[in-house]
Amino acid sequence: MPKSPAERKAAQRARQAASGEKKLELKLDSQEVEMLAQNCAARRPGREPYTLNEYITMLIRKDAAELAQQLEELAKRQCGKCGDRLPVASCPCQGDSQCWATSGWLETKLNITP
Template sequence: MINAAERKRMQRQRDKEAGITTITLRLDSQEMAMLLEGCAERRIARQPYDVTEYLIGLIRQDNKLLCKQLADLRKSSCGKCGDTLPGDPRGCCMQGDSACWQTSGYKRLMLSTL
């Protein structure tokens, strides 16, 4: 018979082989309330999403948005160096110049905390 510790070890091994990562998240009471509200309000008249399902959905939704934003940006180039936007991910040598897209344009990709 397999004990609880052995079952847990086997589960961790299966997760590792499947490329699954466990993340610990620290939320204050207000953030937790917002999370639970989102889980419930996004599934009106049904069982609320569980927290993991909801967070995975948000990650996937944001990734779709990011891919669309990047595709739109790639249709343009920087007014200073001419690189296709958003430019070098390590930073442009012209960054800081007001004509360089990376000086302030990067804000278009930032998450909104409204």
């Protein structure tokens, strides 16, 4: 017997929950909405623009790849004070200018300007 729309929706939700999918609500200002719509199209000139979902999910994956590479590079260095491998999340020497924990986060934070 064919499923009702409500049953199909419930089955879809169950599948998504089982796969770990999560639906998020984003708050964007009007400028961000504009940038999003513009860039979904600008990144695929002459092609079907990215959907909002594609665009955001790819940005997440792109950033994850960049961050993983950055952390790999960081791990080759050590805190100038305690000698721990970077990144150092907390250190008794924090506050000392030689200690990475003092301002090292500036290297990993998201920067808007390249």
